[in-house]
Amino acid sequence: xxxxxxxxxxxxxxxxxxxxxxxxxxxxxxxxxxxxxxxxxxxxxxxxxxxxxxxxxxxxxxxxxxxxxxxxxxxxxxxxxxxxxxxxxxxxxxxxxxxxxxxxxxxxxxxxxxxxxxxxxxxxxxxxxxxxxxxxxxxxxxxxxxxxxxxxxxxxxxxxxxxxxxxxxxxxxxxxxxxxxxxxxxxxxxxxxxxxxxxxxxxxxxxxxxxxxxxxxxxxxxxxxxxxxxxxxxxxxxxxxxxxxxxxxxxxxxxxxxxxxxxxxxxxxxxxxxxxxxxxxxxxxxxxxxxxxxxxxxxxxxxxxxxxxxxxxxxxxxxxxxxxxxxxxxxxxxxxxxxxxxxxxxxxxxxxxxxxxxxxxxxxxxxx
Amino acid sequence: xxxxxxxxxxxxxxxxxxxxxxxxxxxxxxxxxxxxxxxxxxxxxxxxxxxxxxxxxxxxxxxxxxxxxxxxxxxxxxxxxxxxxxxxxxxxxxxxxxxxxxxxxxxxxxxxxxxxxxxxxxxxxxxxxxxxxxxxxxxxxxxxxxxxxxxxxxxxxxxxxxxxxxxxxxxxxxxxxxxxxxxxxxxxxxxxxxxxxxxxxxxxxxxxxxxxxxxxxxxxxxxxxxxxxxxxxxxxxxxxxxxxxxxxxxxxxxxxxxxxxxxxxxxxxxxxxxxxx
Amino acid sequence: xxxxxxxxxxxxxxxxxxxxxxxxxxxxxxxxxxxxxxxxxxxxxxxxxxxxxxxxxxxxxxxxxxxxxxxxxxxxxxxxxxxxxxxxxxxxxxxxxxxxxxxxxxxxxxxxxxxxxxxxxxxxxxxxxxxxxxxxxxxxxxxxxxxxxxxxxxxxxxxxxxxxxxxxxxxxxxxxxxxxxxxxxxxxxxxxxxxxxxxxxxxxxxxxxxxxxxxxxxxxxxxxxxxxxxxxxxxxxxxxxxxxxxxxxxxxxxxx
Numbered sequence: 039x040x041x042x043x044x045x046x047x048x049x050x051x052x053x054x055x056x057x058x059x060x061x062x063x064x065x066x067x068x069x070x071x072x073x074x075x076x077x078x079x080x081x082x083x084x085x086x087x088x089x090x091x092x093x094x095x096x097x098x099x100x101x102x103x104x105x106x107x108x109x110x111x112x113x114x115x116x117x118x119x120x121x122x123x124x125x126x127x128x129x130x131x132x133x134x135x136x137x138x139x140x141x142x143x144x145x146x147x148x149x150x151x152x153x154x155x156x157x158x159x160x161x162x163x164x165x166x167x168x169x170x171x172x173x174x175x176x177x178x179x180x181x182x183x184x185x186x187x188x189x190x191x192x193x194x195x196x197x198x199x200x201x202x203x204x205x206x207x208x209x210x211x212x213x214x215x216x217x218x219x220x221x222x223x224x225x226x227x228x229x230x231x232x233x234x235x236x237x238x239x240x241x242x243x244x245x246x247x248x249x250x251x252x253x254x255x256x257x258x259x260x261x262x263x264x265x266x267x268x269x270x271x272x273x274x275x276x277x278x279x280x281x282x283x284x285x286x287x288x289x290x291x292x293x294x295x296x297x298x299x300x301x302x303x304x305x306x307x308x309x310x311x312x313x314x315x316x317x318x319x320x321x322x323x324x325x326x327x328x329x330x331x332x333x334x335x336x337x338x339x340x341x342x343x344x345x346x347x348x349x350x351x352x353x354x355x356x357x358x359x360x361x362x363x364x365x366x367x368x369x370x371x372x373x374x375x376x377x378x379x380x381x382x383x384x385x386x387x388x389x390x391x392x393x394x395x396x397x398x399x400x401x402x403x404x405x406x
Numbered sequence: 407x408x409x410x411x412x413x414x415x416x417x418x419x420x421x422x423x424x425x426x427x428x429x430x431x432x433x434x435x436x437x438x439x440x441x442x443x444x445x446x447x448x449x450x451x452x453x454x455x456x457x458x459x460x461x462x463x464x465x466x467x468x469x470x471x472x473x474x475x476x477x478x479x480x481x482x483x484x485x486x487x488x489x490x491x492x493x494x495x496x497x498x499x500x501x502x503x504x505x506x507x508x509x510x511x512x513x514x515x516x517x518x519x520x521x522x523x524x525x526x527x528x529x530x531x532x533x534x535x536x537x538x539x540x541x542x543x544x545x546x547x548x549x550x551x552x553x554x555x556x557x558x559x560x561x562x563x564x565x566x567x568x569x570x571x572x573x574x575x576x577x578x579x580x581x582x583x584x585x586x587x588x589x590x591x592x593x594x595x596x597x598x599x600x601x602x603x604x605x606x607x608x609x610x611x612x613x614x615x616x617x618x619x620x621x622x623x624x625x626x627x628x629x630x631x632x633x634x635x636x637x638x639x640x641x642x643x644x645x646x647x648x649x650x651x652x653x654x655x656x657x658x659x660x661x662x663x664x665x666x667x668x669x670x671x672x673x674x675x676x677x678x679x680x681x682x683x
Numbered sequence: 684x685x686x687x688x689x690x691x692x693x694x695x696x697x698x699x700x701x702x703x704x705x706x707x708x709x710x711x712x713x714x715x716x717x718x719x720x721x722x723x724x725x726x727x728x729x730x731x732x733x734x735x736x737x738x739x740x741x742x743x744x745x746x747x748x749x750x751x752x753x754x755x756x757x758x759x760x761x762x763x764x765x766x767x768x769x770x771x772x773x774x775x776x777x778x779x780x781x782x783x784x785x786x787x788x789x790x791x792x793x794x795x796x797x798x799x800x801x802x803x804x805x806x807x808x809x810x811x812x813x814x815x816x817x818x819x820x821x822x823x824x825x826x827x828x829x830x831x832x833x834x835x836x837x838x839x840x841x842x843x844x845x846x847x848x849x850x851x852x853x854x855x856x857x858x859x860x861x862x863x864x865x866x867x868x869x870x871x872x873x874x875x876x877x878x879x880x881x882x883x884x885x886x887x888x889x890x891x892x893x894x895x896x897x898x899x900x901x902x903x904x905x906x907x908x909x910x911x912x913x914x915x916x917x918x919x920x921x922x923x924x925x926x927x928x929x930x931x932x933x934x935x936x937x938x939x
Contacts, residue, residue, distance in 0.1 A: 132604075147595050631849075633849050635850070646852050653756065
């Protein structure tokens with residue numbers, strides 16, 4: 039039943055009236071690729087092609103050594119024979135089946151006898167901390183519970199490729215963090231390739247090894263998560279990311295950067311010391327000074343102002359690392375008012391101090 | 407429903423959001439309601455109550471009732487077997503000419519039933535295109551048989567099932583079927599385990615509508631099947647016949663027909679017609 | 684919910700008031716004679732109506748043809764008839780029982796049963812007894828309607844037991860089953876066979892002597908307090924006149 043770990047290799051062209059999806063990429067076995075992009079960038083269309091629900095106009099999709107789509111050769115393996123699992127935004131649990139029967143659906147569809155399928159379903163429910171929900175109908179589940187069951191259901195057939203379509207987007211703010219760490223745990227342990235579509239940089243940060251940014255159906259950036267998100271090569275990606283990130287390892291009360299600096303912050307979940315982590319804070323939480331500020335417990339770092347960009351009502355400063363300073367400073371953004379820019383007479387090339395309160399900084403586990 | 411369940415539902419209703427209705431809606435609704443209910447109530451006023459048991463428990467009435475129930479049940483099953491797949495094709499397939507196909511399927515809704523019966527007669531009657539072939543090949547004819555009653559009822563009732571089932575299929579959408587496919591379910595498995603259970607309420611309400619239409623069917627039956635006690639004379643045919651000779655009997659039988667219809671709708675109503683699953 | 688019931692009560696109230704006022708008669712501007720007549724009289728009465736209009740300038744004759752039982756019900760429920768010609772004494776009785784007849788109805792014609800078959804009579808049916816042959820598909824009228832009652836009377840008188848494939852609710856429906864070829868033979872009236880062959884020959888009629896034992900009488904009566912009672916009596920005279928008799932005989936009726 040279990041499939042060999044298989045990588046994904048895809049090159050796709052699909053024309054729509056609104057845009058043309060035209061991209062090529064690969065995902066290694068066990069790797070998580072996050073696809074970021076605004077609405078209408080072609081993210082859902084991409085998942086449709088990978089799952090076989092949509093036929094591209096040109097190109098191919100290869101799962102391991104299986105060619106599942108090849109337009110030129112006329113190959114189109116139907117969705118149910120692909121071994122591509124899907125976790126949708128709304129979960130879409132079958133409303134007429136219990137949680138257990140939902141999870142057992144995949145194995146049953148492949149001809150696994152009922153008792154075996156139910157046993158497998160129970161194992162998967164335990165895996166997603168939902169064992170006690172087995173006999174409930176979807177209408178009796180909260181959004182987070184339903185999404186956990188849906189995850190178990192998507193994993194139960196042990197697909198070669200798992201697609202996750204905004205799995206956290208429809209959850210409320212209390213349920214999202216718990217499911218995010220569950221996804222992280224479950225995805226970490228599995229060998230299949232995973233493609234995660236999201237519009238939330240935090241999801242990519244916590245769950246993905248690599249990030250691919252789409253705009254208008256094309257890849258605008260593609261690389262390791264932290265690299266892409268901390269040093270956006272385009273303002274477009276920067277806008278998508280919209281967050282300041284500092285990579286490092288978890289320590290008690292915060293995060294230690296590679297060069298040994300301590301960033302104080304709140305841990306989003308219990309992190310082991312030395313675990314790979316990222317400090318995350320919004321640019322508007324950054325205060326800017328000409329002199330090193332002191333007093334309240336703040337994280338402070340000296341930067342060079344690389345650029346000033348208008349950003350709504352505020353001005354966004356982009357930092358560059360000082361010749362002798364830490365490299366992670368590169369790209370850090372700070373939102374300040376135009377009045378502050380004038381008062382402080384900020385201009386590119388100036389040296390400034392960035393300061394962030396510890397309460398504004400969240401420490402998340404990082405994918406790798 | 408037991409009492410605690412009723413109380414629980416009332417409590418729920420009280421807490422449901424209510425945005426209020428425009429006052430103007432009540433008057434036309436009341437007129438419409440009166441238009442439906444007053445004539446039926448008039449039947450009750452006209453009824454010769456002392457003779458009622460004798461009239462509705464007569465041999466001919468019981469024969470007609472039994473025949474109506476049996477033929478309507480068979481016709482409803484045929485509507486599901488043949489109309490169900492039509493609804494699936496109308497709702498799901500992408501073949502060309504669907505619009506035309508739908509218009510044709512709905513024809514019996516606008517066609518006077520007598521015309522439908524004549525059409526059946528011209529096709530399946532003894533001199534009809536197909537009927538002649540059937541007689542030479544198998545040695546039997548369809549008109550004047552119970553099978554003809556079933557065919558006539560199926561003809562007029564099928565659109566009711568198709569329309570409500572197609573609506574249910576469209577409302578359910580294809581999202582669940584797509585999920586089933588990604589879980590490895592073949593189209594047949596997904597259809598049986600996902601699509602059918604999801605549209606079961608729509609199928610049930612369509613079947614109730616079709617059954618009700620079969621129970622009331624008259625025109626196509628008289629034109630195609632004739633009228634013979636125990637074989638082709640369903641309840642509406644008996645009502646029509648009795649009104650020639652004995653209006654009291656006709657009224658009593660109509661009342662019986664109303665009761666049957668109300669029972670059918672009432673039995674099916676709570677879960678299916680109102681779409682509460 | 685309460686508003687709904689208020690509206691219901693209002694609607695019922697309006698309807699009831701309307702009912703109370705409904706019986707005020709309409710005022711005819713020109714003289715119009717309204718005749719309710721059995722469907723089998725359609726051709727002959729229409730012809731007589733034209734003659735009546737020519738003979739009486741300024742008078743219009745309006746006909747309501749239909750099943751006698753329906754017409755009787757309409758008259759009992761206030762249908763605006765001046766004259767009523769029924770296809771059976773039983774349906775006439777519905778009207779006279781309510782004392783709606785002005786005087787006693789008179790039987791003005793009789794109609795006789797005839798066997799109707801496909802053109803050329805392919806099954807070679809010659810007698811009433813031939814209809815008992817189970818190989819012959821026979822349709823008759825149901826006993827509840829006059830033509831069926833007459834057929835049953837013939838069966839009783841002759842001892843012939845016919846097993847029809849269908850007992851139709853009216854004579855035209857019986858005829859239809861034969862004209863479409865789905866039945867081999869039917870029992871209808873002579874007038875129906877003549878009418879069916881008016882445009883082009885579509886059926887054969889086979890007369891049989893036993894039909895005389897079950898003649899169907901057509902009574903006619905002026906309606907009591909009819910607005911055009913005088914005209915109705917005049918039309919009745921026309922029906923009973925030599926000219927009227929000729930028209931009715933041409934249609935297949937036996938004038939009494």
